[in-house]
Structure formats: structure tokens, C-alpha cells
Amino acid sequence: MNIRTTVEADLDTLLALIADQSVNTVTLERFQQFLASGAYRHEWTWVAEEDGRITALAVWWGMEQFAHPLAIDGLYYAGTGDPVPVWAELIKHGTASFPAGHEGPEYHIFLPNGWRDRPDVVAALEPRLQAAAAAGLSETTERLRYEWTPADGLPARSTRLRFEPADDEAFVDVFRRVIEGSLDASTARAVARVGVDGAAREEVELYRSLPGDRSWWRLAYDEAGALIGFAVPSANNGGPVVGYLGVLAEHRGHRYSDDLLAEITHVLAEQGAERIGADTDLGNKPMAASFERLHYRNFAVRVVASHPLG
Ligand SMILES: CC(C)(COP(=O)(O)OP(=O)(O)OC[C@H]1O[C@@H](n2cnc3c(N)ncnc32)[C@H](O)[C@@H]1OP(=O)(O)O)[C@@H](O)C(=O)NCCC(=O)NCCS
Numbered sequence: 001m002n003i004r005t006t007v008e009a010d011l012d013t014l015l016a017l018i019a020d021q022s023v024n025t026v027t028l029e030r031f032q033q034f035l036a037s038g039a040y041r042h043e044w045t046w047v048a049e050e051d052g053r054i055t056a057l058a059v060w061w062g063m064e065q066f067a068h069p070l071a072i073d074g075l076y077y078a079g080t081g082d083p084v085p086v087w088a089e090l091i092k093h094g095t096a097s098f099p100a101g102h103e104g105p106e107y108h109i110f111l112p113n114g115w116r117d118r119p120d121v122v123a124a125l126e127p128r129l130q131a132a133a134a135a136g137l138s139e140t141t142e143r144l145r146y147e148w149t150p151a152d153g154l155p156a157r158s159t160r161l162r163f164e165p166a167d168d169e170a171f172v173d174v175f176r177r178v179i180e181g182s183l184d185a186s187t188a189r190a191v192a193r194v195g196v197d198g199a200a201r202e203e204v205e206l207y208r209s210l211p212g213d214r215s216w217w218r219l220a221y222d223e224a225g226a227l228i229g230f231a232v233p234s235a236n237n238g239g240p241v242v243g244y245l246g247v248l249a250e251h252r253g254h255r256y257s258d259d260l261l262a263e264i265t266h267v268l269a270e271q272g273a274e275r276i277g278a279d280t281d282l283g284n285k286p287m288a289a290s291f292e293r294l295h296y297r298n299f300a301v302r303v304v305a306s307h308p309l310g
Helices: 008-018 028-037 083-096 119-134 168-179 185-209 256-270 285-293
Strands: 002-005 045-050 053-061 071-077 106-112 139-148 162-164 218-221 227-236 239-247 276-281 297-306
Touching: 002 083, 008 028, 008 045, 008 053, 008 071, 045 083, 053 083, 071 083, 071 119, 083 119, 106 119, 119 297, 139 185, 139 285, 168 185, 168 218, 168 227, 168 239, 185 239, 185 297, 218 256, 227 256, 239 256, 256 276, 256 285, 276 285, 285 297
Parallel strands: 071 106, 239 276
Antiparallel strands: 002 045, 045 053, 053 071, 106 297, 139 276, 139 297, 162 218, 218 227, 227 239
């Protein structure tokens, strides 16, 4: 078996494999579009050849503005044997190309709600997660995907918090204070990798690098002037997203997340958002409950396979 990244001349073979979508995020249209935009790249796309024929494919996705991919978007197999060991080799080659200390790699699989009752989905998912685990991405987290559209109605704006802009150091400080004790698995992984301060700085850097406007970020204070939390409305390459919100540990339990989420929704709606996307871990119950209360709709789930903590 020969493993290599792809070249332009492979395109027809890649498209023939991708035509069978299965649980992969890649579609024929997305593949060609992203190859042109730089969100997919030949040097991020790995194939296995047996007897000179391409039998397996792993497509990695990344942001156009970054030099490295972030996550696997699709695994395909056209051989006759067990795909798991071949996919595992492909994933290992892809992950080996990540620079040390870089976030990720991850494997994201988008699934319909209620996927556990869909034998076709489970059958497609299982070997892919086995291959990911064999290549070291053995921790899986399920994230709930939410969306809001203007038809869902604007939530009432907070009457008990006031919102103010602040500089990056102030945001590093609040990120630092909320990520301790976060119920979010990827936050916990970042803390294990680079510590609380490092994780806070990475978050600020990440949100600064996204297309969302830095001027939308707000700190939230109560009537007595106490700092309660913060709201980072944002946008990624796919459109407006909730971004991040956090309530300082000593102020939790008063549903301030609703006030922060309402503010974010207003800021993005004022910018003309026709859809706001958001994800939260299945285990982050208070956040999921807040999305539900503000009429965000859970439309799908995202399974994330990643390296285990530590
Ligand atoms: C998610 C978050 C904003 C919710 O805070 P909140 O508005 O204070 O939550 P609620 O008031 O709705 O809390 C509901 C219950 O969950 C508890 N709770 C809230 N956050 C908790 C946490 N991180 N860990 C444990 N329990 C928590 C509350 O104490 C409350 O318990 P009670 O019903 O016994 O009083 C807050 O947990 C947080 O800042 N987490 C870290 C950042 C994060 O995960 N952001 C979301 C990224 S999308």
C-alpha cells in the first residue's frame, strides 16, 4: 500500500469516490468549491493506493487563512477488504503532518438527530470512529448543533446587565476565569495542553482571526457594577455564529447565559444575520438549556473524535 497526498491529476478519481457521500461532510460541490477557496487542499488530501489504484481517501478541512488543516471532513473506501486499517493509516499520515503544539487534529462527523436509531448511519459511523481511534483520535464528544433565524423571534434584551467593549487583555482575563470549570470538552483539552492562561490567549487569538468583527465583543456588568461575564458574537467562514459566552463562576446559577445569548443574537441580527449557528457539548447542560429557552433549534449533532486528554 502506498500513501500520499493528491495532485490535480487525481481529481476524477477523487470525485468518483466522493459521489458516495455516506456520513461524510464532503459533497461534490463542496469539494470543488473548497479546493478552489483553500479550505480543502491537495496537500491536505491523503489517498492509499493498492496495485497503482486509489482505494481510500481522507479529506481534511481547514480555514483558508491557516497553513494547517483542522479536521477530517470525510473518509472513503473503494477496496475489497476492511477499510478500518487503511483509514487508520491515512489518518496517521495526516496527523503526522501537524506541527507540534498545534490545536487538533480532530475528526468531525455531522449526523441527524436521533442517529442512534438509524442502522445505516450507525453502520457508516462505527468503522470511521474505529479508524480514528486506531490513529489516536480515541476520545469522542457529541456536540449539539443549534441554529436561530429571524423567524424564531428576537429574544428580549437584558434589563439587568449592561454591556461594554474592552481591550484584549480584559478578554484574556475573563476567558481565563470562565474556562476553569467549563463543561466543554474541547476547552478542557486546551487547558490540558497549554494551561489556563494559554487556553485563554488561544481563544482570544482564535476569535480575533475569524471573520466576525472584534468591535462586537462585550463585557457584561450588573447594576452594582460587578463583572458578570462576557459575550463574543462572531462569524466563521460559514456565516454568523454565537461565538463564545461565559458567566464567571461566582455568578452562575442566575441564568445570566440567557442575557448574554440574547445580546449576541441582537448584535448579529443588527448586522443582518439571516441565520446564527452555534454548537455546544451534549454535556454542557446549562448552555444547551439556554439555547432552548431562547428558541435556538437543535437541528443536528456533531460527533468529534480527538486525542484523549493528557
Ligand atoms: C454555560 C454557562 C454560561 C451557564 O451559566 P449560567 O447562566 O450561570 O447557568 P444557569 O444559571 O442556567 O445554571 C443552571 C444550573 O447549572 C449550574 N451550572 C452552570 N454552569 C455550571 C458549570 N460550569 N459547572 C457546573 N454547574 C453549572 C448552575 O449552578 C445552576 O444550578 P442550580 O440549578 O442548581 O442553581 C456557564 O456554565 C459558563 O460560563 N461556562 C463556561 C463557558 C461555556 O461553557 N460557555 C459556553 C460555550 S458555547
